[in-house]
Amino acid sequence: MTDPLDTGREVLRTEGEALLALARDMPADFAAVVARIADAPGRVIVTGIGKSGHIARKIAATLASTGTRALFVHPAEASHGDLGMIGVEDIVLAISNSGETVELRDIVAHTRRFGVTLIGLSSRAESTLMQQADLRLTLPRLPEACGIGMVPTTSTTLTLGLGDALAVALLRLRGFRAEDFSVFHPGGKLGAQMARVSQIMASGDRLPLVEVATPMGETLVEMTAKGLGIAAVTEDGRLAGVITDGDLRRNMDHLMDRRAGEVATRDPLTVPPDMLAAKALAILNERKINVLIVCEDDRPVGVLHIHDLLRAGVA
Structure with missing residues (x-):
């Protein structure tokens, strides 16, 4: 019988080593993505479905709380009217580990039709999403931590980490301060600590x-x-x-x-x-x-x- 502690340590080591590998070999377009978002007059629309959708929501929330206007749009809802939330001045950050997520098709097509900047985030550079994207955040293709290669673990950790890297790079570029952070966090313990x-x-x-x-x-x-x-x-x-x-x-x-x-x-x-x-x-x-x-x-x-x-x- 496998020791749960050994399994836990193995998962954390696998994901930790993957993050270090990403830090050593950042996506080639990372700096260009930061610059494009910083200069954009509109918002960052983050989208994805399934586990990628959960990560996309968190990335959108982190961006919004650190001075970058952002929101999450569900790709299925986008196909039923929410495409109207995406303007020509916005930037779409589409997340799909495989790069072949069917539910992203209409959002991708919308960005191509109206000239909306599309940033693809995937581990497959040859995928449809990444081929269509204007800028690409390509993740290293590393083993999932589940041991069976099926459960999104390493891939979601890498995506979340890269989202945090984007948010922090943007806030530093803008000179975002603790005082600015407090504007978006008026409640709870954090809001109290940011009080004057x-x-x-x-x-x-x-x-x-x-x-x-x-x-x-x-x-x-x-x-x-x-x-x-x-x-x-x-x-x-x-x-x-x-x-x-x-x-x-x-x-x-x-x-x-x-x-x-x-x-x-x-x-x-x-x-x-x-x-x-x-x-x-x-x-x-x-x-x-x-x-x-x-x-x-x-x-x-x-x-x-x-x-x-x-x-x-x-x-």
Whole structure:
């Protein structure tokens, strides 16, 4: 009886070695495909059926989320009206391992009739699809990992990997940034990590503010009322220091006889409101603190507490 662990390792080795082989010998038209897509005024229409269709959906989604307008069109639906989704300014990326998928016939014919750029992705350079294509992404013909040569395994992994390579090459060519990525991912954990400090911080009436000359009695009232464990100490509207719970403990002797400026820690660490919340969290963790003052032009505009990051799903 075959050990499942041995089988699993064999499959992963087979597919991993195939990806390395593809990296060593990339399709000759890869750079031309990237350039054509980058310059195209329209969208990338990704199509395929069966396992290739599942991979095509993922490639379209990855392209769309990284700044390349893309959508998946099912080839069977295309034959019943969805060909109208494909415009002359678009580019069609058709995926078929054999290159002879019958269901792609109408989409291929549509691109030839109206002069739509057709990119073929297949392991068979001599196939009908690749002969019709304007640009070709030819995959190496390597054994499927199933051991019987029938189940799409290695071929789908190679297709998915090449799709990722296309998406990343395009995003780097366009200078796509984490800030741009957040526009397409506003929800969930990823969306939270892409949020700005200004979207999470306590501000306005929630901001604990005192002047350097404020008596510590009034300062304690302000800190207690706002409940953030910190107060921003200002002088002429600019941040002069901060008072934390730790500062209170360190200055217990005659505390109530002193003023905020005498107790405050000067030149405190601050962050700008446009900083990514995830980066601010990294600063909190690195410094082993729970709260930061948010400043703009040296003026306190907010307080970022680790509890706010937790509630927002960043931490």
